[in-house]
Amino acid sequence: MAVKQISVFVENKSGGLADITKALSDANVNIRALSLSEATDFGVLRLIVDDVFAAGNALKESGHIYNITDVLAVAGEDKPGSITKIFTVLAEAGMSLEYAYAFFAKSQEKAIMIIKVADRLAAKKVLKEAGIPLVKEEEIAKL
Amino acid sequence: MAKRYYQPEIETMPVDQLKALQSDRLVKQVKHVWDNVPYYRAKMEEKGVTPDDIKGIEDLHKLPFVTKDDLREAYPYGLLAAPLKDCVRIHSTSGTTGKRVVAFYTQNDIDLWDDCCARALTAVGAGDEDVVHVSYGYGLFTGGLGLHGGAHKAGCMTIPVSSGNTDRQIQFMTDLGSTVLCCTPSYAAYLAESIEERGVKDEIKLKAGIFGAEAWTEEMRRDIENKLGIKAYDIYGLTELSGPGVSFECEEQTGMHINEDHFIAEIINPETGEVLPEGEKGELVFTSITKEAFPLLRYRTKDLCILSRKPCSCGRTHIKMRKPMGRSDDMLIIRGVNVFPSQIETVLLNEGMTPNYQIIVDRKNNTDTFDINVEMSQEMFSDNLAEVTAKEKQLVASLKAMLGIQAKVHLVAPKSITRSEGKAVRVIDKRKLYD
Known part of the structure; x- marks a missing residue:
């Protein structure tokens, strides 16, 4: 029940990001969430999109370097404390996050947190046990 | 007192005598490598040449070329022409694909190399009352120890300060009154700026500098000369041949006199290998005729250059090479x-x-x-x-x-x-x- 994330290499130059998002919008791909982490000369753009297959093709054709990673999407109530609960559950199970970012899903009135952990299956288990709902790939597509 | 020439009888030798000396030494050198270096012997046999075919410099063109590839292939001892027990030092440069070029020296090789550098220092006015500040790196690189040895022979007080540590460089310059600076031109320019920044130009006693191991322009020369208030001279050399001092500039500053009693220079067409007449631009090729441990016959430098034997106002008769005008390979x-x-x-x-x-x-x-x-x-x-x-x-x-x-x-x-x-x-x- 993982969600596919697309990570793309971005050179640190003006127009670098627009180049990627244009390739996606030209292929009619809608971006649900986006996070960027950067080093001095380059960055990694991480995306959650409605159509991973179409996005991958569009990036390949436009000559970008990318990869697809399984991440977890966790839904929380849109109120104070809900994200803390997610982090606490994972911390108590001794799991550390590689990275995380969140977005608000209007149709569901929910905050959705994307998280990357080393052991995805174990994380899924502890989250489920704590009653925290996970969002499926198909649901992301329909948002 | 500073002398005009370090070895006047050689440096101003009439050209015909100089050529006779070269011929004599070339014949001996060819015999030396034939007898002692199987790698050379094989190369010569392949070209159908024996020492008997080489009777003087007019026969030089018959010999095969040696390239950096040969040096790599023969690494480390394949081109050694003297017994290891007679060798006293090595120097080295980095080569392609991680393999270095290692050059060997007997004590005599070092002495003759030091003489070449002493000629260069004398030509820029350094004598026994001078303080020579050697900011080239000391070590495997030939810059430091080459000018160091030359400065000793020229009777100068030598500061073996080596490269780096700008504060210490400037302190020695001001405290000990350095008069001649030896380093790369880019380091000279850097030191000039540092001296300006610190506002100590008045305490600097430099009068001349010898700057080599890098390509530099006339523009950069004027810049260094103005900033340091000195005359800036070029020097040329290759580790493969000995190090700095293969050629050096005199007060005319219109090219570098090649130490022809030790090195025979040719200009060839880099494509065909054909020898070009004096004055034409081509690849510079050297034959070291006095080296004992690591002699090179017709070594292709890949430097593009022009030679000129026009009489020089300094009185030296040795042929002059222009500053190299580029490379025939892609080396940077x-x-x-x-x-x-x-x-x-x-x-x-x-x-x-x-x-x-x-x-x-x-x-x-x-x-x-x-x-x-x-x-x-x-x-x-x-x-x-x-x-x-x-x-x-x-x-x-x-x-x-x-x-x-x-x-x-x-x-x-x-x-x-x-x-x-x-x-x-x-x-x-x-x-x-x-x-």
């Missing part, structure tokens, strides 16, 4: 270190990366900048930024190990490196090194 000299683009390709392949790269060399604040753009590849990419930066760091370290100098690596978008006619442009050298 960055901060005094030889860099071949193929070395970078080797490192990228070793690291499992796609060898799509571009070298950008520039000179800022008189120091060479060295940047390498590397196209991002699937193998190097990860969603985890830390993993990518770790691979980048690993690449930087491997490049440093291979090249001997630090490069700034930039990961760039795939296919972003300029391609002209389908071929990637591997080197962009923004320095204006050749006039």
